[in-house]
Amino acid sequence: MNLSPLTEEFMEKGRSESCPVIDMHAHLGPYQGIYFPNPRPEDMIRTMDRCGVRMVVSSSHAALIDTRENVRMADVVRRHPERFRAYWVINPNYPERTQEEIAQFSEMKGFVGFKFLSDYHKYPLTGPRYEPALNYADEHRLLILMHTWGMSPYDSPALVERLADKYSGVVFLMGHSGYGEWEKSIQIARDHSNVYLELTAAYAVNGVIEWMVKEAGSHKMVFGTDLPWFDPHYGIGCVLFSRITDEDRHNILHRNAESLIKPYL
């Protein structure tokens, strides 16, 4: 076994001083379909310390269900400003709330942008109910983390491409990298400067990280884990053992995210 210096460091210590991981796709709190040993912010910080994760950007599970819960994330960021930033969840099934929520969002600190969960909310990314949030994000150059899944009628990569053309001021993070439709997702990230591949769950697919690095470039990839779902070491291990360079691994695990969230630190 001939490990890279970075891989060796993580295998020995579980973390790396030179590679403070930033997780761009996290959550918080219990959720309907899964048992979490570590759902509270304090539990998550313990995990982050164990795995060398400097910061996570979270949308709370509760807010995915009921967007009135978004404000609680502001408290979490206030209590742990060095470890948490947040996304504000937009639920297109309650369009009457969206304008007021955007106004609330604009008054609060700690948020980097919006989270869309179209596959679960059963409403397409390109539908008009998302337009107020997209316009606001475009105007203020915000991040939007979108759940994306291959062949989905709600958030497939092809739908992301239509938004990327129209809202060039938004930084789109393709959550799960359009899982399964790898070729299309990679093409979109390569062709659009404002689209990034986000690796949660995608990292597990053997060979896909190498493919992304080769075709889209490691500068267009960010790391995520769905924490408190997945042990960060699982995703980090997938990045570390992929046949890419340590420079690529630094780009994916923290450098690109550092650039993206710099305005919010």
Place this chain on the structure above:
Amino acid sequence: MLRPIRFAETGRELLEEMDYYGIEEALVYHARQRDDSPVVGNEILLNEIDGFDRLHGTFAILPPQTGELGSLEDFLGKMKAKDVRALRAFPAEHKYLMTRSALAILYDLMVERNMPLFISVNESCGGISGWYLIEKILSDAPDLTLVVTEHGSWGHDRFFRPLIEKYENLHIDTSRYELDGGISDFCGKYGAERLLFGTGFPAWNPGGSILTLAQADITTKEREMISSGNLERILRRVRL
């Protein structure tokens, strides 16, 4: 049938992959055992691993009533000759029911000789799938050493923990046990005996399960048991 993005075509290539990841030995099956008839696939596996003592084979099973894999004596004789100590079921692809009507003879043989049966939780048959299928197998053969693989990342603990408590020979592999704190939480409650290290190569990236286990918040002894000790113990108990 479906082509993984990255894979090993031959036994030698698989060893090169294992060397890259620092894996000394592996219990393996060939994709043709799943995608083709086991009559064809079992032979292909034996040819591919022949001469490589780091690779340990697994035979795919079929209901013995059709006789496709020979008589029970022939099947056992081949296992003994090639030191094949584990079996694998692909009921969805090979279209049979995992019931006592179909498999009682094999279930009884496996229990009598301590042979482990491996099955992916993604398998299905006769309209049942997932953990419901696993419970069906275990209710038909409660003493069977059953290893459920690839249990997935979408939170299966609520499914498998009741079965772990009820069936003492049920084991799960760690190839997709990604739950944050899952391995240490499981070991704290049930001990490490029921977990077996796995990678799910070539479908899954082995780096995930390797680093997760290497850094799990468990004792060195528990890590050694999961890494190799538990599987070695299971295979040692097999009487061919």
